[in-house]
Each structure stands twice: as C-alpha cells, then as structure tokens.
Amino acid sequence: MSEKTIINADNAYHTAEQRAKAYFNSLSVQHADQSYIQALIKDFEIWKQDHVQRRSLFSTLSNKKQQDDYKFLQSLKMTGKLDPYLDRSISYIFMRDMGHALDSPATQKRIQRVVDRLKKQLTRKKSDQDDMFSMTKLYRMAEKNGIESTFIWITEKLNRVTDNIPAGMDAEEAQRKLIKIIAGLVMQAVEEMGDDITQEEKSSKLEQAIRLGYAYGLTYPFIDDLLDSNVLSADEKNRYSQLIRVTLVTGVVPPLGEWTGKNGKHMRFIHSELKAAFELIQESLPAEDWEAFLEQAFVFYQSQEVERVKDLENDTYTNEELYIPVILKSAASRLIVRSIIDASVDEGIDQRTFYYGIYNQLADDFTDMADDRQGGRVTPYTYYLEHHEKRKDLINPFELYWTVIANFIHNVYDSEPQAREVILSRAINSLKRFKAKKGEQKYAQVMGLLFSGIPSLQQTVDDLVQHATDVEFFDKLIRDRMIRNLRQDREEEDVFVTQARRVREDLNASLPISQAEENVLIDEPMMEAANYSLGSTGKRLRPIITWFMGIEEYGLDKQAIQPLLKSLEYMHTASLIYDDLPAQDNADFRRGNPTLHRAYNTATAELTGLYLTQQAVAEQASLESFDAKTVLHLIHYSANVTADMCRGQAMDLQTKGEQLTLEQLNEMCFYKTGLGFEAALMMPAILAGASESQKQALKQFARHAGIAFQIKDDLLDVEGDPTTLGKSPFRDKENNNSTFVSVLGIEAAKKEMWEHYCLAMETLQALNHKNPFLKHVLNYFVHRGY
Numbered sequence: 026m027s028e029k030t031i032i033n034a035d036n037a038y039h040t041a042e043q044r045a046k047a048y049f050n051s052l053s054v055q056h057a058d059q060s061y062i063q064a065l066i067k068d069f070e071i072w073k074q075d076h077v078q079r080r081s082l083f084s085t086l087s088n089k090k091q092q093d094d095y096k097f098l099q100s101l102k103m104t105g106k107l108d109p110y111l112d113r114s115i116s117y118i119f120m121r122d123m124g125h126a127l128d129s130p131a132t133q134k135r136i137q138r139v140v141d142r143l144k145k146q147l148t149r150k151k152s153d154q155d156d157m158f159s160m161t162k163l164y165r166m167a168e169k170n171g172i173e174s175t176f177i178w179i180t181e182k183l184n185r186v187t188d189n190i191p192a193g194m195d196a197e198e199a200q201r202k203l204i205k206i207i208a209g210l211v212m213q214a215v216e217e218m219g220d221d222i223t224q225e226e227k228s229s230k231l232e233q234a235i236r237l238g239y240a241y242g243l244t245y246p247f248i249d250d251l252l253d254s255n256v257l258s259a260d261e262k263n264r265y266s267q268l269i270r271v272t273l274v275t276g277v278v279p280p281l282g283e284w285t286g287k288n289g290k291h292m293r294f295i296h297s298e299l300k301a302a303f304e305l306i307q308e309s310l311p312a313e314d315w316e317a318f319l320e321q322a323f324v325f326y327q328s329q330e331v332e333r334v335k336d337l338e339n340d341t342y343t344n345e346e347l348y349i350p351v352i353l354k355s356a357a358s359r360l361i362v363r364s365i366i367d368a369s370v371d372e373g374i375d376q377r378t379f380y381y382g383i384y385n386q387l388a389d390d391f392t393d394m395a396d397d398r399q400g401g402r403v404t405p406y407t408y409y410l411e412h413h414e415k416r417k418d419l420i421n422p423f424e425l426y427w428t429v430i431a432n433f434i435h436n437v438y439d440s441e442p443q444a445r446e447v448i449l450s451r452a453i454n455s456l457k458r459f460k461a462k463k464g465e466q467k468y469a470q471v472m473g474l475l476f477s478g479i480p481s482l483q484q485t486v487d488d489l490v491q492h493a494t495d496v497e498f499f500d501k502l503i504r505d506r507m508i509r510n511l512r513q514d515r516e517e518e519d520v521f522v523t524q525a526r527r528v529r530e531d532l533n534a535s536l537p538i539s540q541a542e543e544n545v546l547i548d549e550p551m552m553e554a555a556n557y558s559l560g561s562t563g564k565r566l567r568p569i570i571t572w573f574m575g576i577e578e579y580g581l582d583k584q585a586i587q588p589l590l591k592s593l594e595y596m597h598t599a600s601l602i603y604d605d606l607p608a609q610d611n612a613d614f615r616r617g618n619p620t621l622h623r624a625y626n627t628a629t630a631e632l633t634g635l636y637l638t639q640q641a642v643a644e645q646a647s648l649e650s651f652d653a654k655t656v657l658h659l660i661h662y663s664a665n666v667t668a669d670m671c672r673g674q675a676m677d678l679q680t681k682g683e684q685l686t687l688e689q690l691n692e693m694c695f696y697k698t699g700l701g702f703e704a705a706l707m708m709p710a711i712l713a714g715a716s717e718s719q720k721q722a723l724k725q726f727a728r729h730a731g732i733a734f735q736i737k738d739d740l741l742d743v744e745g746d747p748t749t750l751g752k753s754p755f756r757d758k759e760n761n762n763s764t765f766v767s768v769l770g771i772e773a774a775k776k777e778m779w780e781h782y783c784l785a786m787e788t789l790q791a792l793n794h795k796n797p798f799l800k801h802v803l804n805y806f807v808h809r810g811y
C-alpha cells in the first residue's frame with residue numbers, strides 16, 4: 026500500500042499539531058494570568074451601553090420571547106433595530122465563515138451589500154417571507170439563476186440520503202447539516218463573485234458550490250456521525266475507519282469489499298456516494314491543490330480519530346491531549362471548506378479561520394454537555410466535570426471559552442469596536458438561548474459548576490444574560506425556522522401517510538365486487554375479471570384524494586361518500602385495462618400481475634372495462650345522502666370527464682412517433698391523466714356545494730399536479746425500479762409513444778415536472794388551503810418510486 030501513498034500523513038498531522046500547540050499555549054498563558062477577566066469586564070461595560078436600557082414597561086414587553094418570526098422582524102423594523110440586527114448577524118458570518126476582519130473598508134462594503142439585499146427581502150409581505158425556503162421558492166430562485174438541473178439533482182440526492190440513513194441515526198439532522206453546509210458554500214461562492222461576473226459564470230459557480238457542498242457535507246452524516254453512532258460494530262468501525270484513512274493517504278477510494286450483515290446495504294450506498302463525492306472534489310480542484318486538500322482532510326480525520334478513542338473514565342489525559350485535537354478538528358473543518366471552493370488565499374483569513382474553530386467547538390460542546398456526558402463522550406466539558414475534583418490541573422473549559430473570546434477581541438481583532446460588539450452579543454445570545462432551552466434551574470446549576478472560579482465575570486455575565494437586549498442573530502432565526510419547518514413537514518407527512526394508508530386498506534376491502542343475488546350466472550366471470558384488475562397493489566390515489574377532500578376539507582360523512590370513492594377507482598381501473606390492450610399500449614404487466622387481456626383474453630378485457638365503468642355509474646347513482654339534483658350534476662360531470670379522458674387517450678395513440686410540441690404534450694397529458702385527478706377533487710366539491718372560485722382553483726391545481734404526475738410516470742418508465750414498478754418498463758419507447766421523456770429528454774422532462782409542481786403549489790397558496798394534505802399529495806406525486 027505504501028507505494029501508492031501520496032501524502033506524508035504523519036508529517037501533515039505533526040505540522041498541524043505544532044500550530045495548534047502554539048495557539049493552545051498562548052491561550053493557556055492568558056488563562057493562567059487571568060488578565061482576560063478584567064479585559065472582558067471592561068468590554069462588557071462598553072457593550073452594555075447599547076444593550077441594556079433603563080427598565081421600562083416597553084423593554085420588558087419586547088423582551089418577551091417572540092414566537093413569530095415575522096412579528097419579531099416587524100418589531101425590529103418599527104424600532105429602528107433591523108439595521109443593527111442584520112449588520113451584527115452578517116458581520117458575524119463574515120468573521121466566522123469567511124475569516125474576515127471587520128476593519129477593512131472592502132469588507133464593510135460587502136457586508137453592507139448583503140444587509141441591503143436582505144433588508145429588501147425581509148420587508149416584503151408576510152406570505153412571501155413565510156415560505157422563503159419552500160421548494161417552490163427555492164426552485165423559482167434556481168430558475169432565475171439558470172441552475173434548475175443542479176437544484177433537481179441536489180433534491181434527489183438529499184432524498185436519497187435521507188432514505189439511506191441507517192436506523193439509529195437522525196435523518197432530519199443529517200439533512201439539516203447538509204443543507205447548512207451547502208448554503209454556507211453557496212454563500213461563500215456568492216461572496217467571492219465580483220460585480221462584473223456574467224450570468225453564465227455565476228450559474229456555473231453556484232452549481233459548483235452546491236455540488237461541492239453536498240460532496241463535502243456528506244462526510245458529516247456518513248463519516249463523523251456514523252462512526253460516532255452505535256450503528257456499526259467495533260469491528261465494522263475499524264474497518265470503515267481504515268478505509269477512510271487509506272482514501273486520504275492515497276487519494277483513491279479503495280473498493281468496499283464484501284460487507285455482510287445488516288449494515289451491508291447501507292455501507293454499499295454510503296461507499297458509492299462518498300466515492301463519487303471524493304472524485305468530484307478531486308476533479309474540481311487544480312492538481313496542485315489536491316495534496317494540500319488531502320493533508321487538510323487527513324488532519325480533520327485523524328484528530329477525530331484521536332478524539333473518538335478517548336475514554337471518559339481515563340483520568341490521565343493532559344490539557345494538551347484534550348484541547349489540541351479539538352483545536353485541530355474544528356479548525357480543519359473550516360479550512361477544508363475554503364480549500365475546496367478555491368477561495369482566495371490570504372494569510373490573515375487563514376489565521377482567523379484557524380482561530381475560530383475552538384471558539385465554536387467550545388460553544389457547541391457547552392450546549393451539548395448533558396447529552397455528551399450521558400453518552401460517555403469525551404469533550405473538554407464532560408472530562409472536566411468528571412475529573413476536576415481530583416485533577417486540579419485541568420483547565421476549566423468555560424474559562425477557556427472566555428479566554429478565547431478575550432483573545433479574539435484584543436489580539437485577533439485588535440480591539441476593534443464592531444468585532445467586540447458582534448462577539449459579545451453572540452456570547453450573551455448563546456447563554457440566553459441555553460437558559461431558555463434548559464430552564465433557569467439547569468442554567469444556574471451549570472453556571473455554579475463552571476463559572477464560580479471567576480465570580481466577578483460571572484456576575485457581569487449573569488446580569489447581562491438577564492437584562493441585555495438586541496442580541497439576536499439572523500442565522501439563528503433561520504436555523505430555528507428550518508428545524509421547525511423540517512419537523513413540521515415530517516409530522517404532517519406522517520399524519521398524511523398514515524391516514525392515506527388506512528383509507529387504502531379500507532378501499533382494498535370494499536372495492537371487490539360481490540355477487541348480486543339475482544344474476545349469479547351472468548355476473549360471475551366478469552366479476553372475477555374485474556376483481557382481478559382491481560388488484561391490491563393499486564395506489565388508490567384518486568379515491569384517497571377524494572377522501573381527504575370530502576372528509577377533511579368539506580366535512581362530509583364517511584359512509585355517505587363511500588360509493589364515490591369506489592366509483593373513482595372503478596373508472597380509473599377501467600382506463601388502465603383499455604390502456605394496456607394490444608391496440609393501445611400493448612402492455613404485459615399491470616399492478617404486479619399479467620395484464621387482464623394476458624391473463625384472460627382481449628374480449629374479456631374489453632367487456633370488463635365497460636362493466637367497471639358501469640359499476641362506477643351505479644355507485645354514483647347510489648349516493649343517497651345527497652340531493653338528487655346534486656348527484657345528477659355529479660354524474661353529468663363524470664360522464665363528460667370520461668369522454669374527455671378518452672379523447673386524451675386517442676390523442677396519445679394518434680401521435681405515436683410524432684415530435685409533439687410542449688404545448689401539445691401538456692394538453693394531451695391534461696386530458697389523459699390530469700382530468701382523472703380533477704375528478705377526484707371536483708366530485709367531492711360538487712357534493713359539498715363548494716364555491717365556483719374554489720372549484721376553478723382546484724381545477725387549476727389538478728391540471729398542473731396531473732401533468733406533473735404523468736411526467737413522473739414517463740420518467741419512471743425509463744428510470745424506475747422494475748422490481749417495484751408493477752408494470753413493464755420501457756413501454757413508451759417500444760411503442761414509440763410521444764412522452765415528456767421522448768420529446769424533451771430526461772433532464773428537461775424533470776425541469777418541466779418541477780415547473781408544474783411549482784405551478785400547482787402556487788395555486789394551493791392562492792387557495793389558502795388550511796389542510797396541508799394536497800401539498801403532501803403533490804410531494805408524493807413527484808417523489809414516488811412507483
């Protein structure tokens with residue numbers, strides 16, 4: 026193996042260690058001589074002037090925790106505090122993520138530019154801000170920048186990652202981290218762009234940032250978190266860790282080899298995804314930077330390894346042994362980001378980025394202290410709490426945290442006022458958040474444990490945590506909102522999926538047609554064929570939609586609409602029987618079984634189709650709880666829809682081999698597929714007597730959702746997994762059908778699908794729908810695997 030080694034790993038680690046040692050030594054000297062305490066107390070005296078008002082009713086009121094982001098931002102605006110808030114927030118990001126110092130006029134100008142842009146965004150009306158990170162908004166933004174394909178790519182990737190996170194790890198957290206890293210890289214890329222960049226260059230830089238962000242971001246769930254979790258056995262961990270090491274020292278990902286046991290499937294996915302990511306990073310880096318990247322990555326990896334094998338019970342670790350790997354891993358994770366985006370190299374930036382690591386790490390570890398201790402993980406805090414009574418030599422990590430802060434303000438940023446403002450605000454904000462999250466008691470207890478050695482500073486800080494205002498940060502607002510949204514979405518989706526499953530099971534029980542006493546002999550073969558086609562693997566989407574509309578939206582009676590649900594599935598199944606006939610798509614498989622004409626014969630199939638459509642009418646005519654006029658109206662509507670769907674199918678068959686225009690395609694798919702979904706929405710609306718304007722909006726939604734559904738169907742025909750599809754793939758190509766894929770190609774078909782997704786979603790927003798199920802129906806349409 027050694028001949029393939031392209032970096033000197035030991036050397037690289039040693040060099041980095043020396044640098045970390047020097048930093049740590051300087052910090053521990055400052056900690057020991059305690060000069061930082063007075064310095065900070067003085068700093069806080071100055072800082073306070075802008076953050077502690079004389080007590081007034083208003084300040085106590087505005088101190089109350091603001092739940093609603095919009096109200097919060099609105100109140101900042103009203104009180105003239107939006108500017109300093111954004112300035113503080115953006116300045117912090119520039120310092121932390123981009124290693125800038127705030128005193129350069131160029132940096133100030135750039136910060137101002139971002140602040141101005143954000144301000145414009147944040148003073149828009151409420152509805153525009155609420156869904157700032159919805160798929161629709163993001164897709165529209167991608168469209169504006171000409172990067173739809175990359176957006177679709179990353180969406181698919183994120184979904185696949187979530188699907189492949191082993192049980193025992195947090196899929197939502199993985200997604201959030203990935204998004205955060207990608208967003209960070211995009212932000213940095215935007216910042217690196219000059220003013221005179223062309224749109225084309227801009228697009229390509231954004232695409233690069235997204236792809237690299239994903240590539241690098243994967244290391245968090247798939248290396249870091251995976252090795253930290255209990256998913257892998259000790260042997261598996263060693264084997265996997267060894268594989269990463271070999272990758273980093275040779276620059277080549279070795280094959281995974283055979284991986285048996287319950288983790289095999291996940292490991293194969295993880296390996297192939299990381300391999301692609303690794304290669305992407307290599308491709309995008311200039312050859313001369315490759316080794317430097319590998320060295321940096323190795324330091325990152327190795328420092329984590331050192332951390333990982335530490336044992337909380339072991340009472341012999343020195344301060345250096347504790348802090349140096351922490352400095353290394355936290356600095357390396359930041360420096361790598363700069364190295365992969367090929368950011369402008371600058372000694373100052375590099376230094377500051379390096380210094381920031383431990384600051385963030387100590388803040389994070391502070392927050393996670395209780396969890397870490399419970400999990401037996403070694404961090405400076407858990408180790409200190411465990412051993413400080415016997416080990417008087419151990420540095421108190423919280424004191425070191427304040428030392429780092431004082432060092433930042435006075436040594437790294439030369440006592441520059443804005444740096445002081447930002448850093449101290451951030452520190453007080455962290456503690457306020459900690460206190461709010463864990464409660465007064467826990468807060469007091471932790472402070473007692475960690476802060477009592479420096480009572481003067483403790484008192485100052487305690488007082489400020491209680492009374493200071495205007496310490497909020499925009500990135501925290503975004504973070505909280507993102508967590509909230511992801512969680513809420515997940516919860517809603519769970520409710521939707523559970524309910525949909527229940528409805529589907531009920532339908533599967535009630536759909537089969539049973540013997541009608543009077544015509545036993547005639548009905549029997551037809552019934553059998555109809556029940557065969559109804560199958561049990563149909564997704565039942567149309568009646569499910571009707572169920573949600575009827576029950577959740579309009580509050581109709583469950584029993585009363587039962588015949589309607591059945592009629593929809595009968596009509597739909599009939600359309601599938603016809604569609605599969607030799608004269609039409611000539612398909613051999615449907616719903617996981619041979620098609621009806623294959624299992625029986627064409628005549629039976631034709632007759633069963635007719636039989637099912639008539640059963641549908643019979644069901645509709647038995648909607649007895651509704652008044653006769655309404656039901657007649659419904660049957661009339663239904664007959665028209667069926668006729669129009671036939672038109673759609675005819676269009677489809679007539680245009681085999683033709684190169685349709687996009688407009689013609691959209692029209693055809695609206696007729697053959699969109700209308701089926703329209704019926705599922707309109708029929709309950711008719712029964713409920715919904716307003717004309719609501720019906721129009723629902724039709725609009727159905728059109729776009731239906732087309733999106735058909736595009737996905739066309740995509741599944743070529744990209745779907747044949748083992749779960751339930752129908753034979755590549756039918757469209759063999760039939761020479763004009764589909765979105767044949768006319769546009771896969772990539773453009775996906776864009777068109779997302780376009781209709783957005784149009785449908787935008788209609789929903791206009792509908793001001795209180796129930797989120799249509800949103801989840803639509804999500805299902807475009808994400809489904811069969």
Ligand code: IPE
Nearest residue numbers: 563564565566616698735738
């Ligand atoms: C298939 O419909 C026909 C199209 C409109 C593309 P579904 O995909 O809903 O099929 P089932 O009902 O689940 O079998």
Ligand code: IPE
Nearest residue numbers: 600601604610697698701738
């Ligand atoms: C059929 O479209 C639409 C119907 C309503 C029958 P497709 O022909 O693409 O449907 P599949 O792929 O056979 O299900």
Ligand code: MG
Nearest residue numbers: 604609610677
């Ligand atoms: Mg067809």
Ligand code: MG
Nearest residue numbers: 604605610612
């Ligand atoms: Mg077909």
Ligand code: MG
Nearest residue numbers: 738739742757
């Ligand atoms: Mg199809």
